[in-house]
Amino acid sequence: xxxxxxxxxxxxxxxxxxxxxxxxxxxxxxxxxxxxxxxxxxxxxxxxxxxxxxxxxxxxxxxxxxxxxxxxxxxxxxxxxxxxxxxxxxxxxxxxxxxxxxxxxxxxxxxxxxxxxxxxxxxxxxxxxxxxxxxxxxxxxxxxxxxxxxxxxxxxxxxxxxxxxxxxxxxxxxxxxxxxxxxxxxxxxxxxxxxxxxxxxxxxxxxxxxxxxxxxxxxxxxxxxxxxxxxxxxxxxxxxxxxxxxxxxxxxxxxxxxxxxxxxxxxxxxxxxxxxxxxxxxxxxxxxxxxxxxxxxxxxxxxxxxxxxxxxxxxxxxxxxxxxxxxxxxxxxxxxxxxxxxxxxxxxxxxxxxxxxxxxxxxxxxxxxxxxxxxxxxxxxxxxxxxxxxx
Numbered sequence: 553x554x555x556x557x558x559x560x561x562x563x564x565x566x567x568x569x570x571x572x573x574x575x576x577x578x579x580x581x582x583x584x585x586x587x588x589x590x591x592x593x594x595x596x597x598x599x600x601x602x603x604x605x606x607x608x609x610x611x612x613x614x615x616x617x618x619x620x621x622x623x624x625x626x627x628x629x630x631x632x633x634x635x636x637x638x639x640x641x642x643x644x645x646x647x648x649x650x651x652x653x654x655x656x657x658x659x660x661x662x663x664x665x666x667x668x669x670x671x672x673x674x675x676x677x678x679x680x681x682x683x684x685x686x687x688x689x690x691x692x693x694x695x696x697x698x699x700x701x702x703x704x705x706x707x708x709x710x711x712x713x714x715x716x717x718x719x720x721x722x723x724x725x726x727x728x729x730x731x732x733x734x735x736x737x738x739x740x741x742x743x744x745x746x747x748x749x750x751x752x753x754x755x756x757x758x759x760x761x762x763x764x765x766x767x768x769x770x771x772x773x774x775x776x777x778x779x780x781x782x783x784x785x786x787x788x789x790x791x792x793x794x795x796x797x798x799x800x801x802x803x804x805x806x807x808x809x810x811x812x813x814x815x816x817x818x819x820x821x822x823x824x825x826x827x828x829x830x831x832x833x834x835x836x837x838x839x840x841x842x843x844x845x846x847x848x849x850x851x852x853x854x855x856x857x858x859x860x861x862x863x864x865x866x867x868x869x870x871x872x873x874x875x876x877x878x879x880x881x882x883x884x885x886x887x888x889x890x891x892x893x894x895x896x897x898x899x900x901x902x903x904x905x906x907x908x909x910x911x912x913x914x915x916x917x918x919x920x921x922x923x924x925x926x927x928x929x930x931x932x933x934x935x936x937x938x939x940x941x942x943x
Contacts (some may be wrong), residue, residue: 574852587933595927597922608738612636614729615701617692618650619668621685624657631668632687658682669714670693691942693735693888697726705900708907717748720911723896727886729907733915735888738938741919747807748862756819756858758771763823764846770820783809786881793881800883808874812850815861822854856934863927867920874916890916 589595613620618632635650653661659671671905672684697704701714706722708729770798789806792798798806826832827850835845876882877891885892890912897909 564669565849567677571624577800584933588929591929591932594925594927594932597925597929598838601919602925604737605741608734611734611738612639615689615691615734616687617668617695618670619684619686619688619690621673622657622668624682631666634896655834661827663733668796669701669716673714684696689719691728692732693727693731694886695727696886696919699726700729701727705905721907722904723908725894726861729893729911732888732893733890736890736893736912737915737919738890739800739883740870740873740916741806743867743873747804747869747872748865750808751811751815752858752862754808754871755815756811759816760823760846760851761818762816764827764842764850766824774926777816781810781813789881797884798876798881802877803873803882807869811865811868811872814863815858817849818857818861819854822857823850826850826853834874848905860927860931860934863923867923867927870916870920870923 561724593890599619607614610888613636616632616635618635620630620632622629622631629652631650631652634647637647638644638650652666653664654660654666654671657666658672659666661672668686669690673683673684676680693760696702699828701712701716703712704722704724704726706712706721706726708720708721709717711717716901718728718730720733722728723732758773762773785806789798792802792806793813822844831849832845835849841850873882874891874894877889878895879891880895883889893912894909894916897905897907899914901909
């Protein structure tokens with residue numbers, strides 16, 4: 553019976569696999585990215601916002617009153633492309649000027665900037681082989697009633713005197729609302745992103761020093777920060793605006809002087825928590841320099857509040873710029889700004905010009921909602937808990 557029992561046991565034992573399956577290791581950052589992608593609301597908000605922001609850099613070719621291509625007497629011209637190149641920082645001066653008079657293209661009696669919409673109609677009526685290719689939306693955010701074809705308070709989806717449809721109408725100065733709203737999106741988001749980076753460049757090193765060194769240095773610095781945080785920011789902006797006209801860079805610097813306090817408090821708390829752990833004591837015992845411990849060992853372990861705080865810092869930056877523009881202390885006119893558009897809309901809301909207020913408000917609401925969705929998803933992705941309420 554023993555040999556048969558042994559033979560039965562041998563046959564009933566399943567054969568083992570000859571080769572083991574390779575184990576693929578996934579880093580913490582990859583797991584967090586996968587979790588973020590599983591949060592559909594935040595992931596699609598990020599894709600939509602990044603796509604819109606990337607597209608906004610091509611607005612000088614998509615939403616402009618300058619023609620993309622002009623063929624006149626056998627020669628080719630690209631006014632919109634040249635205007636875009638001239639507007640580039642640092643290297644724009646290498647491309648000369650983007651000014652083309654109307655007489656240069658045969659627009660009789662127009663020695664000023666060429667009106668390419670009228671030029672297109674002129675070439676079509678002449679039938680001499682010249683032609684103009686306009687931008688997909690052939691209006692500038694700053695051209696007003698002084699340009700032929702622009703009238704004030706044109707309702708949305710109505711035609712102007714030249715037969716062109718205005719998607720969101722015009723404002724009190726005949727400027728196209730859709731063009732100003734599109735350019736205002738790029739300005740607002742760029743301002744907020746740069747402001748957040750400046751805020752981090754100031755706040756992270758200060759918070760790291762406070763949390764790592766502690767003691768009297770921390771107590772004294774905390775009192776100074778509390779005093780600085782009580783300075784009325786709006787009064788400072790009013791004083792500066794009464795002396796010089798604020799511009800993009802000046803507003804960035806003024807806001808950066810005050811917005812770094814929030815991230816400083818978060819980084820200080822993280823460094824206090826991390827410096828009490830064993831790996832910091834081990835690094836100190838073997839003589840690792842303090843600056844290397846701070847920024848090479850502790851800072852990577854304190855990235856969670858830095859990353860999760862960033863989207864909400866962008867929201868605060870957009871809100872600050874819109875508020876200053878609404879009060880009249882923001883970017884100088886005729887810069888396209890949502891705050892300035894809402895200020896104009898509020899003045900004419902009682903007269904039935906509802907689109908002047910509704911358009912920038914909806915743009916601001918949608919943009920801030922998308923950023924908040926991204927911030928919630930980032931915070932959830934960095935949460936150590938596996939359950940997500942955003943699924």
